[in-house]
Amino acid sequence: MATNLTINGEQKSFDAPDDMPLLWVLRDILGMTGTKFGCGVALCGACTVHVDGKAVRSCLLPVSAVSGRAITTIEGVGTTPVGAKVQKAWLDLEVIQCGYCQSGQIMSAAALLASTPTPDDSDIDAAMAGNICRCGTYVRVREAIKHAASERQT
Amino acid sequence: MKLADNMLVAASPANKPSGLSRRNLLAGAFVGGFMFAFQLPVRAANEPTQPPDTTEGKFAPNAFIRIDTTGKTTLVMPQVEMGQGIYTAIAMILAEELDADYAQITLQHAPPSDKLYGNPIFIIQATGGSTSVRAFWKPLRNAGATARAMLVQAAAEQWQVEPANCTASNGQVMHAASGRKLSYGELCDAAGKLTPPKDVALKDPKDFSVIGKPLKRFDTPDKVNGKTIYGIDAMVPGMTFATLAQCPVFGGKLAKVDDRAAKKIPGVRQIVVLDDLVAVVGDHMWAARSGLEALDITWDEGPNAKISSKDIWAHLRAASETDGVIAKSVGDIAKGLATGERIDASYEMPFLAHATMEPLNCTVHFKGDSCEVWTGTQIMSRVQSEAAKAAGLPIDKVTVNQHMIGGGFGRRLEPDMVVAAVRIAKQVNGPVKVVWTREEDIQHDIYRPVYRDNISATLSNGKVVGFKYKIAGSAVIARWLPPAFQKGIDIDAIDSAADQPYDFPHFQCEYVRVEPPAVPTGFWRGVGPNNNVFAIESFMDELARKAGKDPVVFRRELLGKAPRMLAALNLAAEKANWGQPLPARVGRGVSIQPTFDTSIATVVEAEIDSQGEIRLRQVNVAVDTGIAVNPDTIMAQIEGGIVFGLTAALYGDITIEKGRVQQSNFHDYRMLRIDQMPKINVHLIKSGEAPGGIGECGVIGGPPALRNAIYAATGVALRRMPIDRDAIAERKKS
Known part of the structure; x- marks a missing residue:
């Protein structure tokens, strides 16, 4: 089932498991490599993106939790x-x-x-x-x- | 200036070497730090310049410079950018002598080639040891000046005037008498047909127009918007993603693996089983990670399964009591140590992980008869040859694509991650990106060695008579650059110890090679001097106290033959308000370091609370690094180095239990964070001396200066890193 996200104002549609962290969706599915993997457990902040304007660690954030929210990355x-x-x-x-x-x-x-x-x-x-x-x-x-x-x- | 649109485009391998003649190699080896005072294996003597190359651009007079008809000037970077600003420094040095148009410059990563891009100090193509500017200072200036001379000659021939009556600046040659001018782009065809001259004149440093200016870096604009491609960001069409588990016990092997659960995870494509690791290949890192967690792996832990830190320290302490190889001897140490009051002390340093922010990674496409590698490495040529070995292919069948490095610190002076990725890729159809989890990265590092240093000294009338310093620890050089390991002495392990700024009447430096069981050891930013400067500068404070002298005064009295160091010490002390009163449990500590041809003095001011917790208040660093190619980069390297060093002093400790590393991520391998930062003031001393090294330097002085601040504040003489909070907590009043 396709997941839809709004990233940097653009609609993106892709297939991903619900529990897949946003970080890996950005990097490995969408090819948006500006957001970085550092620790995988929200200890280092390298993966920080904005969800509705707030800074969040994308390495622990399941993609299913952000559908319908406005995501901004370093690229945007x-x-x-x-x-x-x-x-x-x-x-x-x-x-x-x-x-x-x-x-x-x-x-x-x-x-x-x-x-x-x-x-x-x-x-x-x-x-x-x-x-x-x-x-x-x-x-x-x-x-x-x-x-x-x-x-x-x- | 900009970076090449495609930084992966390799410079033409058809080029012949330029500045890296044997003559220049030896001239480059004059430097301290990694000073190779011996004959390296002789290699073919190269001409200092080379015939023009017409395969790329129109004017390519050497390995570093290409100018095309539009004037676009491509500079090929022999050293790799890992944050230290070297791309900008190299471009500045070349552009200075070339009189290039700075706006037309584009940078390109060098392809693997020891012959063309070998570091004149290491011989191989390696970025480390604060060598880049020191090693390439003359070769790059020669390369720029030679190209400039050819462009001037081409213009002079066209105008039928004397080259001496022409000048060059900003990418143009001018003939003042006639008012004529031609751009480098217009001249490149004609210049490309000329034979490069020998022995071109270099600029007088007083005429430098680029060197010495705090110019903006080339690499940072793409780093603020996510455009920079690090090795971990390499995207190759059709690629899969993998992550791996290696035996947690050093040297252990895989016994068996049950992969039934892992194979059921959506996105998992393949389980690669090798004798010492298992990798899960998937559609993305999440599938690979989930798959890895679902594996049921049984390891054959092997002979190291019982080794612990306790054993390693017992082994090291015993070895440290044996006689070492004498690395340096001044006066008569036996006589010196027999005169006056004797003080003995031992200092110990822990294993450390590099924890680069970019976890280890490497992308490989093994195609059967060839192999392509994408990674960021400090050792381009070695990565190519090691990948070839692992792939079972000739070197020329292996392509390596260099990338920006998300932190090297010595970790990427090793090829192990590339070898593992190639071994995995051999089992996979198509390109595969192998990414280490942070846990694998920390638990399978090549660690900064443990060291133990024994020092003995004598004092007579408050002055040092004898000073004997013995280092016991790994010989990383013996493994990494065997020709440089001679007579049992590791030149890195003794660096900044054997050659003393202090004028000790009787001095001896000894080295005991002792390799820790099981644990692999390697270079870690600051390298050997981290250990030596810590031990010596800690001991100097203990001696000063014994002599009843202020630590700055005590050092000053011994620096009569090191005027640059003395000036740095005086400046740091002045800026830190040395001697002014401080509140209770607040202390200032000083250290000096003669590291990598750079003289540095550091004063740390810190407060120690009743529980032994430390608040860093202020750091003042005085730096004399000779000619500062880019002063702002140097300031930044010192600021950042201070953080790196103090992080280790406060937290850095890799410990071993049952043959495995106990730490795994940033919760138990902690980093200094912004809310713990002191003010850092870097004071650059103007100098016309040859440039010194800088990347390693900032790391070294913070730990001993902090240790000495704690000594001043609490009276506790710490002799072991990291800092033991219990030892410096306020003693209960009885």
Whole structure:
């Protein structure tokens, strides 16, 4: 039976088991590889996507739980004003090293700024502590979130 | 500047080598760190430049540069990008001497070829050991300058003027007297017919226009929108997806597997059974994983099934008490250790996993008479040859497609994941992507070795007289680069120990090779100096206390012959407000490191609560790395390295029980997270010296500086990593 999802504003239809996590649907069925596999148990945040604007870990999220909901991935987040602002801040401050975790970092940061336009350090800690960066870009992640927050809404 | 649209396009294998002549190889080997002060096996001497190549682009004067008639300039990257910013640094070095039009530059991964792209320090094509800029600094500058000279000559011939009266900049050659100019694109046909000159002049560093600027990285724009393709993202038409289980006990074999339940799972296509692993192949990773969990596997655990960390440490401690091979001797150590008050201490370092964010993976299409591999690796040529061995094919029948790396840290200096994937793919029709679960990745790593270091020193009137340092641990080099393992000395294990910045009157460094039973060991970011700098800098604080001196003052007095290190120490101390009062149970600790031709001093400030939990407050790092090719990248590498090192100091501990690794994922192999971060201030010292290494360096100084901060705050002299919270909890008052 076909599953239907709205991803980055587009309708997608595919066959997948109900319990299949969204992460693997995105990556292995739809070929949207920007969302990353890191741990498989929601400990690292590399797989973060937005469901109805909220940051969620897609590695444990059964695809059947998100039908009818609006899903945004790293491939689409740049079309939202806040996502574009975060991406620009990431480049302005040259946050990224290997970049593997950064899809998840950017998705978490964009969700934070959408709900809390001017986050303080504790807001950033709370929103970003679920995203591991092995390259250790945390100093710049924090600065970039503040930088993005200080940019005028476009 | 941009990355090639198709980074998988291989440069022409028909090209002949350029800067990697034997002369340059030896010139490249001048560096410290991995310093090969011996004769490597002689290989055919290559010409420093090569005849033009017409098979790709119009002007390809060497292995690194191609310019076509539109002026598009493709730079081939001999080293791999794994976050350290090397693609940008290499492009900057080539572009500087080439006077390229920066906007026209496109980058391309190098194909496997030791001959064309071998790292002049390692000889093989390897990215590691903070060698990239040090090893390729001269070859790349030569390559750029040679190409530029040919373009200038082509223009001069066309204008019938002297080349010396022409200048080049921004992808154009100009003749000032006549006002004429030609673009590199317009010149490439003519330049391609010229013979490359020998011994071209390189720029005076004061004339650098690109090197030294904090330029934006090439690779990051595609990393903010999910476009970058890492090895794990390779998609090949018709591919299936697999994941695997290897025997949890090192060296164990498969006894039997019941796959009846797994085969019933929708999407599961095939169970591949090999002598030491089982893989489930499916329509996607979810089917493969579900299938794997449904397998009933019985392992033949083999002879290592009873080994535990306790045994490994007993073995290492016993070996560490034996005499080592002398790696360095200054003065008369026996006399030195017989003079003054003697202090002895031992320091111990645990096994560590790499835990790259991109789990191990490799995609392989075995076609019977050929084999294609998609992966991200730090060792392109070795991956090709190991894949060929596993496939049972000649090397030239194996194609390797390089990718961006989602964290290397030394893990991808090994080919084991490629070998396993090829063995699996041989049983599968069509291409198959093999992805390790995080659990398999952590439990089948090639681990940073355990080390034990014994130090003895004497103090007389507050000054060091004798200092003897003995390292006991794995010889990773002996396995990884056998020609470099000579006279029983592992040059990595003794790195930053044998050659001391401190002016000890009587000094000896010894090495005892001892391999842990069962557990495979390999390089881990920071490599040998992680161990040596930790032990030596921890001990220096204990000596300072014994001598009744401030730790910075005590070090300063011994750095008379290391002015760059002394300057770094002074700067870090100043920026950290060294000596200013701190609240109770807050301490500052310092460390210095002469690592990879870079002088670094680190001060960590930390608070230790009554339960022994640590709050990192601030880190100040002073760095003298010589000419900073891209200063912003260097700052970023130090910032990130600090996190990597402090993560290990706070949490890093791989332990063995019944022959298997006890940790499995980020809940029990923990990482530092953003809410635990200190402020990190990196202070770059301006220098005109040759560039030093940087990628490893940031990792090394944090752990000893934190350890010394804890020593200052609590008085507890930790001698083992990771930090034991119970040992530093506030003592109950009796």
